[in-house]
Amino acid sequence: MSATLQNLVNQPYKHGFVTSIESDVAPKGLNADTIRMISAKKKEPEWLLEFRLKSYEAWLKMEEPTWPNVHYPKIDFQEISYYSAPKQKPKLKSMDEVDPELLRTFEKLGVPLHERMALAGVAVDVIFDSVSVATTYKDKLAEVGIIFCSMSEAVQDHPELVQKYLGTVIPSTDNFYAALNSAVFTDGSFCYIPKGVKCPMDLSTYFRINTEESGQFERTLIVAEEGASVSYLEGCTAPAFSSNQLHAAVVELVALDNADIKYSTVQNWYAGDEKGVGGIYNFVTKRGLAKGVNSRISWTQVETGSAITWKYPSCVLLGDNSVGEFYSVAVTNHYQQADTGTKMIHIGKNTRSTIVSKGISAGHSNNSYRGLVKVAPSATGARNYSQCDSMLVGHHSGAHTFPYIQVANNCSQVEHEASTSKIGEDQLFYFAQRGIDAEAAVSMIINGFCKDVFQQLPMEFAVEATALLSFKLEGSVG
Amino acid sequence: MSTSDTVNAGYLESLLAGRPHVPASPLAWLNTLRSEAVDRVGVLTVPTQRDEEWRFTDISQLNRMSFHPVRTTVDLQAEEAGRFRIEEAASRLVFVDGVYAPHLSIIDTDNGVSVVNLEAGLAANAVALESCLGRYAEFRNEVFSALNTAFLQDAALVVVPQDVSVSAPVHLLFIATQKDVASYPRCLLLAGSGSVVTVIEDYVSLQEDAYFTNAVTEIVLAENARVNHIRVQREGMKAVHIANGAVSLARASNYQSVSVAFGARISRYNLNVRLAEEAECAVDGLALIAGRQLADTHTCIDHAKPHAMSHQLHKCIVGGGAHAVFNGKIMVRQGAQRTDSRQSSRNLLLTNKAHVDTKPQLEIFADDVKCTHGATIGQLDSEEVFYLQSRGLSETVARNMLTYAFGAEIIERIPVPSLKSLLEQTVLDQTTVQP
Numbered sequence: 023m024s025a026t027l028q029n030l031v032n033q034p035y036k037h038g039f040v041t042s043i044e045s046d047v048a049p050k051g052l053n054a055d056t057i058r059m060i061s062a063k064k065k066e067p068e069w070l071l072e073f074r075l076k077s078y079e080a081w082l083k084m085e086e087p088t089w090p091n092v093h094y095p096k097i098d099f100q101e102i103s104y105y106s107a108p109k110q111k112p113k114l115k116s117m118d119e120v121d122p123e124l125l126r127t128f129e130k131l132g133v134p135l136h137e138r139m140a141l142a143g144v145a146v147d148v149i150f151d152s153v154s155v156a157t158t159y160k161d162k163l164a165e166v167g168i169i170f171c172s173m174s175e176a177v178q179d180h181p182e183l184v185q186k187y188l189g190t191v192i193p194s195t196d197n198f199y200a201a202l203n204s205a206v207f208t209d210g211s212f213c214y215i216p217k218g219v220k221c222p223m224d225l226s227t228y229f230r231i232n233t234e235e236s237g238q239f240e241r242t243l244i245v246a247e248e249g250a251s252v253s254y255l256e257g258c259t260a261p262a263f264s265s266n267q268l269h270a271a272v273v274e275l276v277a278l279d280n281a282d283i284k285y286s287t288v289q290n291w292y293a294g295d296e297k298g299v300g301g302i303y304n305f306v307t308k309r310g311l312a313k314g315v316n317s318r319i320s321w322t323q324v325e326t327g328s329a330i331t332w333k334y335p336s337c338v339l340l341g342d343n344s345v346g347e348f349y350s351v352a353v354t355n356h357y358q359q360a361d362t363g364t365k366m367i368h369i370g371k372n373t374r375s376t377i378v379s380k381g382i383s384a385g386h387s388n389n390s391y392r393g394l395v396k397v398a399p400s401a402t403g404a405r406n407y408s409q410c411d412s413m414l415v416g417h418h419s420g421a422h423t424f425p426y427i428q429v430a431n432n433c434s435q436v437e438h439e440a441s442t443s444k445i446g447e448d449q450l451f452y453f454a455q456r457g458i459d460a461e462a463a464v465s466m467i468i469n470g471f472c473k474d475v476f477q478q479l480p481m482e483f484a485v486e487a488t489a490l491l492s493f494k495l496e497g498s499v500g
Numbered sequence: 501m502s503t504s505d506t507v508n509a510g511y512l513e514s515l516l517a518g519r520p521h522v523p524a525s526p527l528a529w530l531n532t533l534r535s536e537a538v539d540r541v542g543v544l545t546v547p548t549q550r551d552e553e554w555r556f557t558d559i560s561q562l563n564r565m566s567f568h569p570v571r572t573t574v575d576l577q578a579e580e581a582g583r584f585r586i587e588e589a590a591s592r593l594v595f596v597d598g599v600y601a602p603h604l605s606i607i608d609t610d611n612g613v614s615v616v617n618l619e620a621g622l623a624a625n626a627v628a629l630e631s632c633l634g635r636y637a638e639f640r641n642e643v644f645s646a647l648n649t650a651f652l653q654d655a656a657l658v659v660v661p662q663d664v665s666v667s668a669p670v671h672l673l674f675i676a677t678q679k680d681v682a683s684y685p686r687c688l689l690l691a692g693s694g695s696v697v698t699v700i701e702d703y704v705s706l707q708e709d710a711y712f713t714n715a716v717t718e719i720v721l722a723e724n725a726r727v728n729h730i731r732v733q734r735e736g737m738k739a740v741h742i743a744n745g746a747v748s749l750a751r752a753s754n755y756q757s758v759s760v761a762f763g764a765r766i767s768r769y770n771l772n773v774r775l776a777e778e779a780e781c782a783v784d785g786l787a788l789i790a791g792r793q794l795a796d797t798h799t800c801i802d803h804a805k806p807h808a809m810s811h812q813l814h815k816c817i818v819g820g821g822a823h824a825v826f827n828g829k830i831m832v833r834q835g836a837q838r839t840d841s842r843q844s845s846r847n848l849l850l851t852n853k854a855h856v857d858t859k860p861q862l863e864i865f866a867d868d869v870k871c872t873h874g875a876t877i878g879q880l881d882s883e884e885v886f887y888l889q890s891r892g893l894s895e896t897v898a899r900n901m902l903t904y905a906f907g908a909e910i911i912e913r914i915p916v917p918s919l920k921s922l923l924e925q926t927v928l929d930q931t932t933v934q935p
Contacts, residue, residue, distance in 0.1 A: 089552070397877075399852065414867035417834065423862040428556075429877040432849035438860065438875040444867045 051100045054078060057205055060105050064174050064208070067181055070188075077194035077204030084198045090361040091390040091422055092330050094303065097268060104206045104239070162222070168252075169214040170225055173241050176212035183214055187245050191274040191311040191338070199270040200307040203239045207272065210240035215250035215281075224480050226255035242273040246281035248314065253284040255480060267292075269328075271306045279314030279341065284322070286479055288487055291327035298357025298386070301329025308335035309365075312344035312373075320347035321364065322478040324487045329358060334392065336365035339373035339401070346375040349475040353491060354387030354419070363393035363410075363424075368401035368434070377408035378474050384415035390422040395436055397429045404434040412442045413471055465491075511562065512541050515647060515682060518569030522653050527626055530652070533634045537649035544643040556825045556857040557768060557796045562740065567682035567712040569651065570597040574677045576706075578604060581675060584704050587918045590668035591615040593656045596675050598683030600654040612664040613697065618655035618686070629657075633688055636718040636746040638772070645744045648684045648716040655686035658699060660725070662692035669698035669728075669916050676736065679709035687717040691725035693750075698728040698915060705736035705763070713764075715743040721753035721779075728756045730914050732923070735763035737791070745771040749779035749808075758913050760923060761787040761795045762930070768796040775801070775808035783812045786910035787826075788930055790819035790850075800829040801843075803836040806866075812843040817907050817931065818854040826858045830873065834865040843873040848880070848906050880906075896933055903931040 057078055061071040086097070163170050169180060176184050194204035215221055246252055269291070275283050285308075294301030304327075310319035321335035331354075337346030348364035366375035375395065383389035391410045412421035423440050445467050453463030469476070469488055476484050516538065525531055546562065547554040576596050581604045585592070593615060594604035600617040607615055614621070622629060634652070639645035656672040674685045691697055703713060713735060721727055735741050741764040749755055753776075761767050773781055787795035801810045816824035824847065832839045847856045860873040880902045888898035907927040914920040 402852075412862075412864065414864065414869075417867055418865075419867065420863070420865045422864065423860075423873070425859060425861070425875065427858045427875055427877060428856070429847070429849065430855045431852045432854055432879050433852065434878065436875070436877040438873075440860070440862060440871075440873050442862065442864055442869060442871040444869075 050103050052102070052104055052206065056104055060206060060208060063105065064177070066177055069185055070177060073189065073194065074205050077201050080195040081198065081201035081205055084201055086198050090332050090392070091388065091424075092332060092359040092361050094330055094359075097303070099202070102268060105208055166219050166222065167216040168219060168221055169212065171212055173207070173210040173212050173243070176243075180212070180214070183245065184212065184243065187243055187274070187276055189274075191276060191309050192272055192307055197307060199305045200272050203241060203270050203272040203307070207239040207241035210242045210271070212242070213244040213252065213254065215246045215252045217247040218249040219247075220250070221252040224253045224255055238267075238269050238271070240271040242271070244274070244283055244285070245276045246278065246283050248279045248281060250278075251282035253480060254286070256285070256287045268303045269305065273306070273308040273335075275310035275319055277310065277312050277314060277317035277319055277344075280316045281314060282318045283310060284320045285310070285335070286322040288324045288490065289327050289331070290490055293327045293358050294329040294356065296356045296385075298329070301358070302327065304328035304331045304333065306333035308333060309338065310336065310346070311338045312341050312346060314341045314344070315370075316343045317341050318345040318347070320349075320478070322349040322475065323351070323362075324475070324479070324490065325350070325352040325360060325362060326490050328360075331358075331360040331362050333362050334364055336367065337375060338367045338369065339375065340369045342370040343372045344370055345373070347478075348375075348377045348379070349478040350379045351382070351472045351475045351487070351491070352380070352389055353382045354384070354389045356385040356387060358385075358387040360388070361390040361392055363391045365394040366396070366406060368395075368397045368404040368406070370401060372403040373401055374405045375407075377406070377410070379408075379410040380472050380475055381410070381412045381421055382415065382468065382471070383412070383419035383421050386418045388420040388422065390424060391440075392424040394426040395428070395438070396426075397431060397434045397436065399430045402431055402433045404431075404436075406434075406436045408438040410440045411471070412440070413468075414442065414444050511546055512544075512643070512647070515567060516541060516650065518571070519650060521569060521571075522651055525622075527622060527630075529630050530622070530633075534650055534652055537634075537639050537646045537652070540640055540646040541643060541650055544641070544646060546643060553798065553827075556823075557766075557794065559740070559766060559768075561766065565680075565710050565712070565740070567680055570599055570678065570681050570683060573597065573599050573601075576601060576604060576675065576677065580706065581673070584673055584675070584702065586669065586671050586700060586702075586916065588669055588916050589671035589700065590666075592671040592673060593617065594673045594675065595654060595656070595685055597678055597681050598654065598674070598685050608668070611666045611668065612661060613666050613670065614657070614659040614661075615670050616657050618653070618657050618688075621657040621659070628690075629688070632690060632718065632720055634718075636720060636748050637716045637744050638746065642744060642770070644714050644742045645716055648686060648714050648744070651684040652686060655688060658687070658689045658697070660691045660695040660697045662722075663694040664692065665696040666698070669700050669730075671700045671702065674703045674713070674715070676703075676705040676711050676713060676739065677707060679707060679711060682712040682714060685713060685715040687715075689717075689719045689727065691719070691721045691727050691753075693722040694724045695722075696726045698730070700730045700732065700916065700919065702732045703735050703741065703763075705734075705739060708736045708738060710738040710740070710765070711736070713739060713741045713743070715741075717743070717745045719745070719747040719755070721747070721749045721755060723750045724752050725750070726754040726756075728915055729758075730916065730919065731757065731759040731769075732919070733759070733761045733763055733767055733769070734926075735767070737763060737765060737793070739764040741767040743769045745769065747771070747773045747781070749773070749775045749781060751776045752778040754779070755781040757781070757783050758910060759783075759785045759797070760911070761785070761789070761797070762926060764793065764795070766794045769798070771797070771799045773799070773801045773810070775803050775805065775810065777805040778807045779805075780809045781811070783810070784910050784913055785814040786907055787816045787818075787824050788907055788927060789817070789822040789824060790930065791822060792820065793822045794825070795822070796825035798827045800831065801841070803830070803832045803839045803841065806835065806837045806839065808836070809840040810842070813910065814845050815907065815910055816847045816856060817850065817903060818847065818856055819850040821851070821853040821855075823855045824857075826856075827861065828859070828873070829861040829863065830871060832862075832864040832866050832869050832871060836866045837868040839866065839869040839871065841869070841871045845873075845875040846906075847875075847877040848903065849877065850903070900932045904928050907931060
């Protein structure tokens with residue numbers, strides 16, 4: 023049985039192809055001039071250039087972090103090109119104007135843009151490498167006063183909002199990769215939900231790294247004003263390249279009084295081949311600030327791709343009664359490495375947080391959960407519940423948990439639970455008895471294992487994630 | 501980095517300064533071991549909070565304290581040591597400030613167990629000790645272990661021959677009597693195959709000033725051996741207590757340990773347990789601290805081979821402005837299939853200045869294993885308090901009772917009745933808040 027199953031798990035990356043669109047690529051290397059060049063190309067205001075240069079200064083003084091439980095050859099930051107934009111006429115009003123080749127790419131990825139628009143009512147802000155090509159449903163959103171555009175547009179059209187919030191949740195000196203991103207970010211999404219507005223549809227962005235050797239540095243900023251609510255979806259795929267690509271994104275969320283932000287990610291970037299050659303380095307800093315009272319920030323992630331994943335979507339629960347949530351499924355196979363988890367920083371009174379993390383490791387991969395629950399002395403009545411379960415598939419994989427729990431007052435409750443399990447022969451036998459083959463059985467078991475997280479995903483994503491997981495792991499058990 | 505959070509570079513040299521007093525041994529390997537350790541002390545530095553293993557434990561206060569090795573031994577009267585007597589113990593070795601005190605020790609030779617100071621042990625069987633002493637407690641990368649090994653002279657040596665089973669516990673008593681003294685207690689326990697023994701490692705103080713205890717304990721279990729290890733740390737309230745324990749379990753051996761920490765201003769206990777096939781261990785701990793105390797327990801249970809089992813329950817009761825740290829690592833190596841491991845960290849915070857950092861950590865490289873861990877930090881359950889109140893108890897009494905019960909769960913696992921009741925009384929006294 024195991025041989026057939028092994029074949030299934032070793033399916034090649036089906037999204038591996040390169041779209042040949044001419045790219046406007048900056049020369050390799052990073053210095054203050056590169057940053058000035060990026061800033062000038064994007065016609066940015068003076069304050070943003072200063073922000074970038076300051077971040078660059080800070081970055082120069084920082085050292086690459088070595089504490090994550092991941093191993094990779096040292097990255098030469100001077101070997102990366104920091105800017106690449108498809109040579110396209112920007113500002114497209116309708117889908118018909120989009121380069122047909124680009125559309126075909128998304129078709130292959132299984133992201134039928136128009137279908138999505140029509141059926142799901144999802145506005146997709148398409149990011150192709152670093153420049154926004156098409157933004158849909160913008161008018162409909164504009165009606166209720168929601169600003170949903172690319173970061174470059176936001177800088178041009180709403181500089182006051184960007185200036186007010188950019189870097190407030192993740193200061194440019196936060197960590198090595200956040201500083202690098204702050205210095206060189208090219209584009210990303212910006213979303214602003216005004217006071218009292220409930221966003222009428224799920225907002226979504228598809229990222230795709232295209233040009234070989236070009237690191238991508240997105241910057242996403244979502245602000246929900248008092249009483250506003252939004253659900254944001256992010257999905258990723260990347261073509262198969264043999265040399266490693268660096269991806270260091272920064273995502274900042276700000277929720278004011280009674281606001282609610284839900285951020286969902288499905289990440290399926292190229293993970294390298296079965297020998298561990300190539301693949302994306304995904305070093306992401308994501309943090310939400312629950313600034314106002316009764317605000318809520320919820321992260322849901324399904325991490326299946328990337329050679330190395332290194333991300334900790336965090337919640338800073340500053341407002342009283344604010345809520346932080348983290349639901350994660352991380353799947354690693356072959357030689358993939360994932361070090362992911364969350365940080366819940368309780369500062370306000372009666373703040374609550376929930377962490378549900380499911381890690382599945384197969385092949386020679388290593389999957390680590392690293393989390394921090396910190397309850398400050400001021401966070402009276404804080405409550406946390408964490409659960410992190412691991413599933414190991416095969417004899418060569420590793421699962422690790424590093425939960426840090428720090429409590430500094432006596433009226434908080436913190437609970438942490440973890441378990442490790444495997445798919446047992448007896449379980450498979452039970453399925454076989456009922457006429458379900460191993461392949462379908464494994465898929466069912468895995469989906470059952472991840473159910474708590476998938477339930478949190480928006481409908482379309484849940485379907486995609488289920489398929490993705492089955493495709494990634496089917497058959498690695500036997 | 502500011503000098504406030506680091507320990508001065510010269511600090512280790514100052515601790516080593518008294519080492520010339522350690523007389524050379526006639527045994528070349530022992531001298532080599534010591535000098536190797538001295539070399540390592542020269543290379544290593546005192547850990548700071550920037551080291552992951554010491555992240556929550558601030559020992560920068562060492563800067564403000566200076567310690568020297570014991571210069572003159574105190575001639576302790578039998579009755580002074582007598583107050584720490586444990587009635588069940590047939591043999592007792594007493595070390596005053598780390599120095600062996602033969603006149604206070606009682607050695608029972610009838611039951612077949614050899615309980616002696618290192619010197620006598622070396623005279624009897626140096627060859628057997630060469631392969632054990634200093635071979636289990638890692639000192640090449642652990643500066644405090646290295647310091648202890650550098651000063652290695654007197655040590656409690658317990659050797660249980662094959663198939664010998666002793667019911668009376670062995671009491672190893674370490675008494676601190678002098679201010680500003682750094683003492684280096686050392687224990688080595690060799691349990692032969694099929695043997696059964698209970699050992700009590702007991703750290704006490706006769707004075708309340710600052711001193712430094714840097715202990716190392718090595719326990720080696722041969723096949724099918726069974727060791728009960730009770731570790732009681734009731735040092736003076738200004739003491740610094742740093743201890744390293746290394747336990748090696750051969751096939752199908754069983755190690756049961758209860759470690760209790762009440763004393764010391766700063767205490768740190770590193771325990772490494774390595775399990776072979778079918779070995780079992782239960783590693784339980786209780787830290788009961790208040791005031792400005794800091795109690796840190798770091799354990800690493802290494803499932804190196806398949807079919808081993810480990811259970812761990814660690815509890816902290818933290819009052820005043822005290823700070824408790826727990827880091828429990830469970831390592832399941834590749835091929836260590838059918839491992840069964842359970843770990844639980846329970847913490848009770850009594851005041852709003854108390855502080856707990858806990859990190860139950862799992863590292864698993866085998867797929868057919870059962871590993872769970874859990875951690876909770878909280879207060880007494882209000883429903884439990886209410887239940888007792890509904891039975892006519894006052895709130896204070898109800899809280900005292902529940903706090904006591906929380907700690908007593910660990911104490912109850914101690915298989916020595918007199919020590920158990922003594923420690924239960926200590927827990928009761930410390931957790932009782934007067935109405």
